[in-house]
Amino acid sequence: MxxxxxxxxxxxxxxxxxxxxxxxxxxxxxxxxxxxxxxxxxxxxxxxxxxxxxxxxxxxxxxxxxxxxxxxxxxxxxxxxxxxxxxxxxxxxxxxxxxxxxADTETKVSVPDHTMQVYRDGALVKTMPIDAGSSTFPTWGGTMAVLDKQPEVRMTSCSVGITCDKNNSNFYDLTLPWDVHLTDTGTYVHYSTGDPNPGRGEGSHGCIHLSMSNAEWFYNYVQPGDPVTVTGTSRAKADPQNGYADFNLTWAQWTAGSALQH
CATH class of the missing domain: 2.60.40.3710 (Immunoglobulin-like)
Known part of the structure; x- marks a missing residue:
């Protein structure tokens, strides 16, 4: 073993x-x-x-x-x-x-308000305008712990199962900066060239968009394991196994999964 x-x-x-x-x-x-x-x-x-x-x-x-x-x-x-x-x-x-x-750094995203607020030790540090997923491709809800972060990531619609057809309006193949990774299925907080001034946009394919300066700030501020909680989305809470979304289970649900409880 x-x-x-x-x-x-x-x-x-x-x-x-x-x-x-x-x-x-x-x-x-x-x-x-x-x-x-x-x-x-x-x-x-x-x-x-x-x-x-x-x-x-x-x-x-x-x-x-x-x-x-x-x-x-x-x-x-x-x-x-x-x-x-x-x-x-x-x-x-x-x-x-x-x-x-x-440090206790917690981020709260309100999809309807197009805002993201970052707290340190319970005190509000920064509020930023965002665009989250569209009604067709909503962002996962609930709490996701930051998996990792990279200064640049190539993102393609084919790799996340949206479309591999270059003639489809939802096709994309972009290399984007300041990427904070939230789920194994490809949810990031980052800057997008397709949405350079987020705040009231029509929505992403599920990622959370920040302006270039805010994306760089957030990238430098957070670390793996910091919670990002998304509310107001039409999509369910992220599956606990989809990265580190363990806190999307209640404590009773969590302890029921221990082999020593039975």
Missing amino acids: QMDTFSPADGSTVGVAMPVSIVFSKAVATSARAAVEQQLKVTTSVPVTGAWHWFSGTRVDWRPQNFWPSGTKVNVDADLTGVSDGNGRVGTRTYHHGFTIG
Whole structure:
């Protein structure tokens, strides 16, 4: 039994909505998940109530009941040596990750108001005009933790399943700057050349558009794990597995996904 990915990275500093997320290279059988979960230890510098949640045989996340307290030191130890995955494989090593919860930076997007507000430690820092998704391609709702960010990303309508037909009015193939990544399905906060002055536009294909200066500011201000909460969209809350949208589950729904609860 081996891990494919283990997030956050050892030694990193992340935002208050960042879960611990473990992806195994091969599936853990349902019958073995409780024994595996018992070997996954999370310790924190301040008391935090949290639990593991199995999304599948290959992915299990740990999140606190509420957002992390800023400044918390977190250690995750996974002693899987000799532990069976229930499918004929046995763990051969121990994993350790330590990370720190950084500043409490929370972003709130109101689709109907075309605004995005950024808060630090509960105080409003900046309000910016935005355009979110259109009625045809609405932005995901709920809370999504920042996955990563890149100074430039090539975005194509084909890669996200909108259209590969260059003659279609929804076709696009653009390389755009200041990209803050929110979902695995391709939601970003960024600047778009097709919407250079957002605030009352007709809407995007699901991304959140900022002006060039605001996009650069936001890119430099946020870090992975910072929560971005979208309200007023016609689309449902993002699936918790679509990136790190773990806080879109209630606490009761979350704890029901622990193998030790049954």
